[in-house]
Amino acid sequence: MQPxxxxxxxxxxxxxxxxxxxxxxxxxxxxxxxxxxxxLIGRQIQFTRAVTAITASLxxxxxxxxEAVRSGDxxxxxxxxxxxxxxxxxxxxxxxxxxxxxxxxTGAPLTLEPGADGGSRSDDLEWPIAxxxxxxxxxxxxxxxxxxxxxxxxDGPTLLVEPREPRRLHIGRGGDRxxxxxxxxxxxxxxxxxxxxxxxxxQPGDTMKRIDWKATARLAAxxxxxxxxHTDRNVLLVMDRRSTMATxxxxxxxxxxxxxxxxxxAGLAKEHGDRLGLLTVGAAGVETHxxxxxxxxxxxxxxxxxxxxxxxxxxxxxxxxxxxxPPLSTSTGTLVDPAEDAFxxxxxxxIADREPTWQLDTRPLSNGLRLALAQETAxxxxxxxxxxxxxxxxxxxxxxxxxxxxxxxxxLAPSVLFERDALATLDTAYERYxxxxxxxxxxxxxxxxxxxxxxxxxxxxxxxxxxxxxxxAxx
Amino acid sequence: xxxxxxxxxxxxxVVTLVGAAAVAGPWGAAAxxxxxxxxxxxxxxxxxxxxxxxxxxxxxxxxxxxxxxxxxxxLxxxxxxxxxxxxxxxxxxxxxxxxxxxxLTATSVPxxxxxxxxxxxxxxxxxxxxxxxxxxxxxxxxDV
Numbered sequence: 072m073q074p075x076x077x078x079x080x081x082x083x084x085x086x087x088x089x090x091x092x093x094x095x096x097x098x099x100x101x102x103x104x105x106x107x108x109x110x111l112i113g114r115q116i117q118f119t120r121a122v123t124a125i126t127a128s129l130x131x132x133x134x135x136x137x138e139a140v141r142s143g144d145x146x147x148x149x150x151x152x153x154x155x156x157x158x159x160x161x162x163x164x165x166x167x168x169x170x171x172x173x174x175x176x177t178g179a180p181l182t183l184e185p186g187a188d189g190g191s192r193s194d195d196l197e198w199p200i201a202x203x204x205x206x207x208x209x210x211x212x213x214x215x216x217x218x219x220x221x222x223x224x225x226d227g228p229t230l231l232v233e234p235r236e237p238r239r240l241h242i243g244r245g246g247d248r249x250x251x252x253x254x255x256x257x258x259x260x261x262x263x264x265x266x267x268x269x270x271x272x273x274q275p276g277d278t279m280k281r282i283d284w285k286a287t288a289r290l291a292a293x294x295x296x297x298x299x300x301h302t303d304r305n306v307l308l309v310m311d312r313r314s315t316m317a318t319x320x321x322x323x324x325x326x327x328x329x330x331x332x333x334x335x336x337a338g339l340a341k342e343h344g345d346r347l348g349l350l351t352v353g354a355a356g357v358e359t360h361x362x363x364x365x366x367x368x369x370x371x372x373x374x375x376x377x378x379x380x381x382x383x384x385x386x387x388x389x390x391x392x393x394x395x396x397p398p399l400s401t402s403t404g405t406l407v408d409p410a411e412d413a414f415x416x417x418x419x420x421x422i423a424d425r426e427p428t429w430q431l432d433t434r435p436l437s438n439g440l441r442l443a444l445a446q447e448t449a450x451x452x453x454x455x456x457x458x459x460x461x462x463x464x465x466x467x468x469x470x471x472x473x474x475x476x477x478x479x480x481x482x483l484a485p486s487v488l489f490e491r492d493a494l495a496t497l498d499t500a501y502e503r504y505x506x507x508x509x510x511x512x513x514x515x516x517x518x519x520x521x522x523x524x525x526x527x528x529x530x531x532x533x534x535x536x537x538x539x540x541x542x543x544a545x546x
Numbered sequence: 547x548x549x550x551x552x553x554x555x556x557x558x559x560v561v562t563l564v565g566a567a568a569v570a571g572p573w574g575a576a577a578x579x580x581x582x583x584x585x586x587x588x589x590x591x592x593x594x595x596x597x598x599x600x601x602x603x604x605x606x607x608x609x610x611x612x613x614x615x616x617x618x619x620x621l622x623x624x625x626x627x628x629x630x631x632x633x634x635x636x637x638x639x640x641x642x643x644x645x646x647x648x649x650l651t652a653t654s655v656p657x658x659x660x661x662x663x664x665x666x667x668x669x670x671x672x673x674x675x676x677x678x679x680x681x682x683x684x685x686x687x688x689d690v
Contacts, residue, residue, distance in 0.1 A: 072673075072674045072677045072678070080591075081591045082666070082667070082670070084591055084592065084595045085595075085663065085666055086663050087595070088595055088598060088599065089659035089660075089662055089663050090659065091599065092655060092658075092659050093655050093656045093659050095602070096655065097602045098646075098650050098655050098658065099598070099601075099602050099609065100598055100599070100602060101646035101650065101655075101658055101659060101662050102598070102613065102643050102646060103594070103595065103597070103598025103599070103601075103613075103616070104642065104646070104659075104662050104663065104666065105639050105640075105641075105642035105643035105645075105646055105662065105666075106594055106598070106613070106616050106617055106620060106639050106643075107591055107594050107595060108638060108639065108642045108662075108665075108666035108669065108670075109620060109635045109636065109637075109638040109639025109640070109641075109642060110590065110591060110594060110619075110620040110623065110624075110635060110639070111591070111666070111670060112634060112635060112638040112669050112670055112673050113620065113624045113631050113632065113634050113635020113636075113638060114623075114624065114631075114635075115670065115673035115674065115677065116630065116631045116634040116635075116673055116676070117624055117625075117628055117631035118677070119673070119676060119677040119680055119681070120628060120630065120631060122677070122681060123680055123681060126681065216589075220677070220681070222681065222683075
């Protein structure tokens with residue numbers, strides 16, 4: 072019970088009567104103080120009884136329009152108050168909105184006037200921070216002219232705010248999930264690796280340090296433990312960064328899905344001790360080329376570059392032309408890092424003062440890949456992350472990659488599963504997905520090539536379910 | 547019920563005015579009218595204070611009428627539909643009056659005045675604590 076200014080005014084008035092009783096030598100005035108005090112205390116008790124009745128009859132519900140949203144989305148909360156017995160005092164209700172929410176549109180204050188039996192208000196809230204956000208109970212304020220009271224009524228719901236990042240990542244073939252494409256890579260021979268392979272008897276020429284003393288003691292003869300030899304593999308990540316990779320909802324674009332896979336590959340490369348390189352390609356050609364390396368700093372640099380990768384905002388390039396691949400001279404405008412290779416370092420002083428004459432590379436992916444692979448001396452496992460918007464160029468890139476005598480994994484993001492309105496008509500979406508799947512299978516059928524789809528699993532399921540329904544309806 | 551001005555309160559004050567006029571003449575009527583005006587302008591507690599503050603300037607009979615009017619005003623304000631609150635108000639007024647009477651009998655007016663005001667504060671705080679307990683707003687104390 073918090074007193075208002077009027078409460079203290081009444082206390083001051085009672086004290087004034089007592090003071091006048093002293094000053095005027097009229098002790099009767101003290102009985103006036105007593106009557107005024109009686110009135111004040113009676114009103115306090117009356118207020119307490121009124122609030123008790125309110126708490127017994129009031130039910131409050133905070134209802135969220137959605138239980139889970141993505142960060143930055145909006146979700147309104149509706150506060151509904153119902154009184155089984157009308158109140159004799161005005162009641163003000165304030166929803167327990169978490170501090171992490173930002174009010175976009177604050178609803179009209181919810182005040183139940185005396186005699187009312189209920190009411191509601193709706194607040195439109197924006198949720199910029201990911202996490203589970205619990206609402207506080209509704210704050211009910213009951214007030215009369217002398218005192219007021221604040222009560223916490225009802226339970227608060229919890230809203231789950233998910234970060235804007237791919238959460239339902241699907242990697243597979245034709246809707247089926249595909250096991251990790253980045254497996255172990257034993258050499259198939261005995262060597263000086265770490266994984267134990269077999270025990271054999273000591274032979275002249277074996278060094279002392281290779282003797283397994285525990286096995287020797289157990290078998291009563293000197294034994295050597297051999298280990299599985301491992302190879303070092305060169306892995307090249309090729310990230311298509313062109314504007315078509317920006318398709319998708321914020322945080323769920325093609326590029327962001329491909330980035331998740333690329334980060335996982337980078338982690339596996341680190342785990343297996345492989346040498347990893349990175350090539351990013353924009354509309355103008357190669358933007359970043361980090362040559363293969365295996366040091367921790369090198370892998371960290373690649374990881375940072377992957378994390379900072381954003382889709383280019385340049386206009387889409389019609390790379391689906393059937394023209395043969397243009398000569399490399401068309402990639403004059405590609406960005407090369409002088410620190411990356413000796414040739415770039417040599418010509419950098421000569422071109423530094425020249426005005427750049429940018430020219431769009433019509434085949435930036437395949438041309439960039441050709442340049443990067445030309446600098447590799449060993450077979451390379453190439454992971455190409457791109458989409459299906461330029462099939463001809465994907466084919467050309469795969470052809471170049473397979474020529475390096477390494478394995479090629481193509482990570483294809485189907486456009487139909489990323490476009491915002493593509494699922495409005497599921498039949499059409501399914502037809503488009505089938506065209507994509509034919510293209511993926513064509514790439515996958517090439518020797519030493521694995522083509523996988525990278526897509527949001529929920530959208531893919533919707534499209535496949537629509538296709539199944541159509542087949543059942545028209546077998 | 548908790549409105550600052552109601553018809554029954556106005557009726558009580560009009561009756562008080564008439565009674566004061568009857569027993570104390572024009573001065574009684576003026577005191578009753580002033581209490582009525584103060585009630586209308588500032589509310590019940592100021593009207594009660596006016597009844598007593600002006601009443602002591604009248605004859606004892608006039609003061610008695612105004613005192614009775616102030617007590618009736620207390621009952622009218624709290625209302626007859628909450629007999630417990632009315633009862634608490636009457637008991638509190640009688641209790642504080644008893645404190646004033648006892649201290650006036652035993653000691654001086656200043657001591658009686660201080661004691662009465664102190665008793666009022668203690669009683670008001672007790673009402674506040676009662677509210678906390680009734681509404682379950684007192685946190686449970688756990689032994690450490």
